[in-house]
Amino acid sequence: MSPLPAPDSIEDLEIDLLLEGLFQRYHYDFRHYARASIKRRLVQAREQMGYATLSALQDAMLHDPGMLPRLLGYLTVQVSEMFRDPSYFRALRETVLPHLRTYPSLKVWVAGCSHGEEVYSLAILFREEGLYDRTLFYATDINPEALRIAEAGVYPLDRVRTFTENHQKSGGRSSLSDYYTADYGRAVFDKSLRSRIVFSDHSLVTDAVSSPRCS
Ligand SMILES: C[S@@+](CC[C@H](N)C(=O)[O-])C[C@H]1O[C@@H](n2cnc3c(N)ncnc32)[C@H](O)[C@@H]1O
Incomplete structure (x- = not known):
């Protein structure tokens, strides 16, 4: 008889089963994500949600769809900033946009838009460069809670200082x-920035690529 598996490999087996269950039950496919990162996140979810084992977490996940948003919160990384990596936005402004200006209409897809920081940055950049009105922005993510926050376009005011510095470093032509x-500790971004942004649920792993239409 072969020896029993070590506890570590039991945990690996539980991860495989949980990810398979998540895919088959809810069509969220994390089976091929970087293993070390997924393992760290699942262990953190198990500990903080109070389950003794990943099998217990899987049992709850399969029988209670209500806990899915919380689990997705652990499995997806929501790190972003407006004008994150200002040199990238500066290169877009100085090198890419002059070329895009030669096109009569443009489509921009922010795949994995998180809480919307990146797509609002692009909307501001395109407005500053006079390209906003001919552009349709498509902002997608698999995390419904992230999409809800993105659509709202409201951020804690204490984050806006970094956003403002980034915007200036990117060559911003206006003031953020x-x-x-500003409203009770929150920055409520202008609704007009959203008029050409389509937010929608889309998985880069399981969904086909489609083209949004102008409203
Ligand atoms: C680190 S954030 C990136 C935010 C923004 N694009 C930026 O660069 O600042 C990664 C986002 O990808 C999303 N994501 C993860 N897997 C995805 C998938 N299969 N399809 C679409 N979005 C996914 C996560 O929910 C998260 O909002």
């Missing part, structure tokens, strides 16, 4: 404060 209203 032109695009939001």
Whole structure:
């Protein structure tokens, strides 16, 4: 008889089973994500949600769809900033947009838009460069809670200081404060920035690529 598996490999087996269950039950496919990162996140979810084993977490996941948003919160990384990596936005502004200006209409897809910081940055950049009105922005993610926050376009005011510095470093031609209203510790971004953004649920792993239409 072969020896029993070590506890570590039991945990690996539980991860495989949980990810398979998540896919078959809810069509969220994390089976081929970087293993070490997924393992760390699942162990954190198990500990913080109070389950003794990943099998117990899987049992709850399969029988209670209500806990899915919380689990997705652990499995997806929501790190973002407006004008994150200002040199990238500066290169877009100085090198890419002059070329895009030669096209009569444009489509921009932010795949994995998180809470919307990146797509609002692009909307501001395109507005500053006079390209906003001919562009349709498509902002997609698999995390419904992230999409809800993205559509709202409201961020804690204490994050806006970094957003403002990034915007200036990216060569911003206006003041970021032109695009939001401060309200009880929150920055509420201008609705007009959203008029050409389509937010929708889309998985880069399981969904086909489609083209959004202008409203
Ligand atoms: C680190 S955030 C990136 C945010 C933004 N694009 C940026 O660069 O600042 C990664 C986002 O990808 C999303 N994501 C993860 N797997 C995905 C998938 N299969 N399809 C679409 N989005 C996914 C996560 O929910 C998360 O919102």
